[in-house]
Amino acid sequence: MERVKVGVIGTGFIGPAHIEALRRLGNVDVVALAERSEDLARAKAALLGVGTYYGDYGQLLKEEHIQSVHICSPNYLHYEMAKAALAAGKHVVCEKPLAIHISEAEELVELADKKGLANAVNFNIRYYPLMRQIRAMVEKGDVGEIFAVQGSYLQDWLFYPTDYNWRLEPEHAGPSRAIADIGSHWMDLIEYITGLRIKDVCADFATFHKTRKKPLRPVETYVGKVLKPEDYQDIAIHTEDYATVLLRFENDGRGVMTVNQVAAGRKNRLYFELNGSKESVAWDSESPNQIWIGKRNGNNEILMRDPSLVYPECIELIDYPGGHNEGFPDTFKQLFKEVYAFITSDRTKAPCFPTFKDGLREIILCKTILESSVNRTWIKVT
C-alpha cells in the first residue's frame, strides 16, 4: 500500500477521533497537528503521540510531505482553513459544516474541483455499514417506491440552561444549531440512502432555554456535562434547541424530521423509518448493528450486520463478523478508508464518500429550513 502523510488541524473532541481512525487504516501516518497556540499544540502532540506540532495551521500547510489535511476546528474556521489547504495543494477532509455561508461552500467546491484534489466532509453516519445496505436495498428495488420517511435526532447534552458550549454562539457555529449540527446528518443520510432529494420544507423551530449560563472558563464539547453550576454569566440564546421539519421529496414522497438537543435521556439518538411500497425499513443509532424490515404479508425481519447476510456493497464496510458490534469510531475508519483509497488511486472514478458538494448541499438545506421557520411557511429548496 502507498503510504500517505496527514496533518490534523484542531484537536478538541473530534480531532482525536480522526487521528485514531486514521491510524487504523495501516497506510496513513498522522505526522503533524496544529492548534491555536504552540503550547496547546505541544501538549496535544505529546498526549496523542503525534511527532510534529504547530501553533499556527499555516505552518502545517507549508510542509510539502503532508499530502492531506483534516480540519477539526470550530465551524467558523472551516472555510478559511479548507481554502488555504486546497491552495497549498492538500487533499482535505473537513468536519461539517463545510462553511457558514453558501457562497463560501460554493467557492470551496469550485476550488477543489479546479485543483483536482480529494475533498470530503465527515458525514460519518453514512458509514454505519447497514446504511450502505439500506441504500443498496432501495437501489435494487427491495423497498419499492418511497412513500414516507420519518425520524429524529435527539440529544440531551444541552438539556440544562447551565449547559454551555461554543456551538450555542452563532458567531462561532453559524445561525442554526440543532438543524446544522444534527439535522444535517439526518438529511444527508436520508438523501444518501433513498437517492431522493428534498424539494420542499416547512419548519417549526423552538428555543426552550432563551437564556443560558456561560461558564467563565472554556469547556470542550460533551465534557461540559460534568461541570459544576457556578461562575456562569447569562447569555441570550438565538439558535434553536428544537426543530421539526416537514419534507417533500422529488418523487412527491413525504417526510418529517425532528431534532432536539434538550431531550432528556436521549444521549445521541438518530432514528428513521422508511415506508416503501414493498416494505418498511427502520434504524436506531443506539442499536447500530441491526435494521428492522417491516412486511405486510410476511414476518417482520431483523437484519444483523453480518457479512454473510448483506449485499456486496455493504460487505466492504464491515471489518468484523456478525455479532461483533462495530460502533461510532468505526464509521470514521470506514469513511477515511474510502477517502484514502481514492487518494491513492488514479482518481478517475467518482468518489463514493461525501464530498464538498454534499457539504454545500447541507448548507443550502439548512438555510432554506431556517427561512421556512422564520416565515412559518413551505419553501422550495433551490
Added chain:
Amino acid sequence: MERVKVGVIGTGFIGPAHIEALRRLGNVDVVALAERSEDLARAKAALLGVGTYYGDYGQLLKEEHIQSVHICSPNYLHYEMAKAALAAGKHVVCEKPLAIHISEAEELVELADKKGLANAVNFNIRYYPLMRQIRAMVEKGDVGEIFAVQGSYLQDWLFYPTDYNWRLEPEHAGPSRAIADIGSHWMDLIEYITGLRIKDVCADFATFHKTRKKPLRPVETYVGKVLKPEDYQDIAIHTEDYATVLLRFENDGRGVMTVNQVAAGRKNRLYFELNGSKESVAWDSESPNQIWIGKRNGNNEILMRDPSLVYPECIELIDYPGGHNEGFPDTFKQLFKEVYAFITSDRTKAPCFPTFKDGLREIILCKTILESSVNRTWIKVT
C-alpha cells in the same frame, strides 16, 4: 352492585369487543343487539349469546328496561343513532368519531347535557393503565414543563391497493381517514395526558394509492387482509393514507404527529415521546405494559405496569399484577368500568372518561387539520 341493562347497536369488528368487555364488569347485562337486518341480527345474537335482537335499532331504543346503548355502527350513522338514543332517554357510549360534522357533534353534546344522561366516546387508548400514570406524572410535576411531543400512529391494513373497506369512502366515514381514524386517538391521548390543548396546526397529507380495487362483496374491517385479489372494481380515493401535522400547544410547547395506514410491518402501532424540562416519557403501544422515562443526570427507567410501582390514580385501572400483561381488550373494560360506575352513581361528580365534549373536540381538530392540509399553511384551532 346495581345491575344495568345494555343494548348494542352494530356488531361488525368493534361491537363484539364492546360486548365481551361489558360482560367482564359483573354488573352489566348485555340484553339486546341491533343490526341492519333482522337476519343478520339473529345470526349475531346466536353467535354472541345475546338474548334479544332487532333488525332496526329504533326498536331496541323503545325497550324501556334498556338503560344504556353502545353505538358501534359505521361512522356516518353515529349522529342519528346517538341523537335517537338520547331522545329515548338512554345513556350512550358511542364509537368514535362522535359525528361527521361539527354542528352534529355540538347538537349531541347539548342534548346529552340537557337530558342529564351519561355520554361517552370510546377513546379507549387512554385506558391503557400507564396512560393514567403518565397523566399523573405530568400533573404532579415529575415531567416538568412540556417542551415537545413527537409520535405516530402507523398501520398496514390498507397497505395494498387491493385493501378495501367502508372507511375509504367519505360518504360512510367522513372526509378525513387517517387523521380521523387514528390521528384522533393520538391527539385525544396527548391532550389527555399532558393536560395541554393544541392551539395551532400545520398539516401535510398524502394519498399514496390514488385508486383502489373495491371487492364486489362486503368485507369486515381487518379481516379484509386475507382476501384474494379478484373481482374488484376501481375506485378513486380522496381521503388521506398519510398525514404529518406540526402542532403548537397552549403553553407554546411543540409537537408533531405522523399517521400512516400503509406502513408495512406496523400492524397498529401508536408511539409518543414527551420531552419535558425535568424528564422525558415514551410509550409504544406494541409494549403497552411499560413506559420509558428519560433522564439527563441519572439512569433512564422502565416503569412496568405494576400496582406497587404506580400512582394511586393509575392503580384503579389495573386488575392484574405486574408481569401479567393487560392489552387492548382490557382498555374497553376499564373505560366501561368508569362509565358504569358513573351511571350507577348519583352523577354529581364530573366524569373521568371521555365524553361527547371530547368527541366534539376531535372533530374540530380533524376539520382544522384538513383545512391546513388543503391550504398548506398553519391554522389556529378555534
Added chain:
Amino acid sequence: MERVKVGVIGTGFIGPAHIEALRRLGNVDVVALAERSEDLARAKAALLGVGTYYGDYGQLLKEEHIQSVHICSPNYLHYEMAKAALAAGKHVVCEKPLAIHISEAEELVELADKKGLANAVNFNIRYYPLMRQIRAMVEKGDVGEIFAVQGSYLQDWLFYPTDYNWRLEPEHAGPSRAIADIGSHWMDLIEYITGLRIKDVCADFATFHKTRKKPLRPVETYVGKVLKPEDYQDIAIHTEDYATVLLRFENDGRGVMTVNQVAAGRKNRLYFELNGSKESVAWDSESPNQIWIGKRNGNNEILMRDPSLVYPECIELIDYPGGHNEGFPDTFKQLFKEVYAFITSDRTKAPCFPTFKDGLREIILCKTILESSVNRTWIKVT
C-alpha cells in the same frame, strides 16, 4: 350456543380471573361461588356480581343445574375438591397443581376418565396464541430437530424476607415452591410446544431467605407487595426460592430451566429459546404478542400475533387483529373457550386443552426434580 352453568370455588387472586374470563365466552353463566365462610362468600358474590354463594363448597356441588366447577382454592385443597366435584358429576377445571401427591393425581385422572367428565388444569400460558403457532411450526418441521431449549421463569414478589404468602408453607402449597408454582408452567409449555417429553433431570435448588417474616394478618397473593414491614413473626423456610434444572428430552435434545422468585425487577417473566436444526424460536412473556425466529442464512424474524400471518391452528386462539395486543386475561378466555366447546360437544374428539393427565405429569416432574436436587444427581423421569 348451548349455555352452561358454572360454579367457582375459591375467590382469592385467581378465582375472579376465572370468573371474568368465563363471562367473555358468551355461553357460560357463572351462577354460584363458594368460599371458606358464608360471610366471605356473601361479600365476594356482591363484589363479583355472582347470584348465589356458599360458605361450604359441598353445598355448591349439590346444585344439579351446575354442570361445571372451577377449583381456585389453595393447593392443598385441590385434590379433595376435584374428587368431590367429579363424584357429584361435574366437569372440573382445576387450578394447578392438580394435587400435592402423585397418587392423588392418579386417582383424579382415573375418576374423571371413569365418569366421562371434562377435566382441565389451568396451564394457561399455553393459550398465548403464539404458543400454538410455535407448536404448529415444530409439528410442520419448520424448526427442524430440537437440539436445545433454554429458559427461565423469574419473579420478584418474594424478593424481600418480609414477603409472605401461604405458598411458602409446605402444608398448604406442597413440598416444592418455585418449581411447582412456575417451573411447572414452563415445563408444561415446553413439552406442549415441542411435543417432546423430558426424560432425565438434574437439579440445583437454593433457598436464599432461610427465614421469612410472616405477617400476623392474612394477605392475598401479589397484593402482599404493598405491606408495611411490621407485626411479623419469624418462619423457617424449607421450599426453594430458586432452582435450575438440566433436562434431557426423549430425542436426546438438551434443556435447562431456571426459576427464581427473588429476582429483582422480573415481575413475572417466562422466557424460552428453542434451538432447532433449521431455525431458533424465542419468546418472552413480557412481549407476548411476538416471537423471535433465528436464522443462520437469512434475516432473523419477528412474527407478530396477527391472524393473517399465522398458521390456521393459531388463528383459532386470536380474537383481535394484529397490533391489538392480547394479554394474560385473554389466555384464560381461550383456554376456557376450548374447554366449554368440548363440554358442549359430543366429547368424542380428544381434548386439545391441558387435562388432569397433564396435571399429573407436572406433579411427577416436580417430584423427580425435588429428588434430584436432594441427591445432587441426574434422575430419570419415570
Added chain:
Amino acid sequence: MERVKVGVIGTGFIGPAHIEALRRLGNVDVVALAERSEDLARAKAALLGVGTYYGDYGQLLKEEHIQSVHICSPNYLHYEMAKAALAAGKHVVCEKPLAIHISEAEELVELADKKGLANAVNFNIRYYPLMRQIRAMVEKGDVGEIFAVQGSYLQDWLFYPTDYNWRLEPEHAGPSRAIADIGSHWMDLIEYITGLRIKDVCADFATFHKTRKKPLRPVETYVGKVLKPEDYQDIAIHTEDYATVLLRFENDGRGVMTVNQVAAGRKNRLYFELNGSKESVAWDSESPNQIWIGKRNGNNEILMRDPSLVYPECIELIDYPGGHNEGFPDTFKQLFKEVYAFITSDRTKAPCFPTFKDGLREIILCKTILESSVNRTWIKVT
C-alpha cells in the same frame, strides 16, 4: 508517552484486530509480524502495512528492539510461543486459551513471574466499559449479595454440518470447544465482575453434528460461512457443540451458563443476569452500550455507557460520549491501553488486566467441566 515496539505472531482473524487496536493507542508501533511461511508473512505485511515480516516466529523473537509480542496463532501453538517469547525477554499478550494443558499454563505463569515480564490473556469482553461499571457496582454493594447468575454465549457460525474450522479439531484447539472458546469468556467475565470464584460445576455436553464435512482447502474463521458445500470430506466430531453447566460460587450463590455454537440466528451473543439481594443487573452483548438494572420497589433502569452516568472506575474505559456507541474493536483497544500503561510504568502496581493467572484459571475450569460432563456429576474446582 514512551513508545513501545511490538511484534505480532499470527494474522488470521484475530491478529489484524490486535494490530489495528494497537495502532489506536498512539504510543505503540507494530513493527513486525510473523506467519507460518515467508510468502504468507510478506503478503500479510503488505496488506496490513507492517514494515517487517518473518516466516518463522523465532526470528521475530530475536529482534532486540521488539519489547512486546502478541500471540494470535491457533490454540495448540500458544504455549510454545509464549514460552519462547518470555525466554526472549518479551512482554506477552496471548490469545486465549493460554495453553492446552494445565501444566503448560502453570509453567507460563511461573516463567512470566520469574522474568518479571508483563503477561496478559485477551479476555477482551471484560473491556466493554459497562463490565467495569458492574464490577464497581458489585464492589460498592449496590447489587447486594449475589444470589444467582444466569446466562449464555450463543453463536451460529458452526450451525451447518458443512461449517468447518480448525477449532473443531482437538489436536489444534484442545479437547473442549464451546466451553473453551466461548464459555471461558463467560466465566472469566462473571468471576471478574462478581469477584466470586466458581467452586463446583455440573455439566451436560452435547455434540449435535457428530460428523462434519471438512473442505479440502483451508478457510479462515467466520469467513467459512460463505463457502459452497462442495469438495468436503467427512470428519467425526468429538468436541461439544453445546454445553450447559450448573455452577456454585464460593458464597454459595448459584449459577448456570449455556454455550452453543449451533444456535441459529445468534451470531455471537453473550448474555448474563445477576440476581442480587438489592437489585438485578443484566447485559446483552448485542446491545453492549447499556445495562439493565432490575428493582423490586422502584422502576427498572437502563444505564447507558455515558461518562457522566458511571463510576470513575468505568470512565477510564470510555473514549466516546454517551450515545456514540463503542463496540468489539474498542474492547481490544482498552485492554491493550491498560497493558501498555503497565508496561511503560514501573510495574509495581498489580495489573488490572487479565494475566496468565487468569488464563490458567480458565483452563482449570474447562478441564473440571469436561470431567463433570464425562462423569455426569458435580465436581469441585480445585
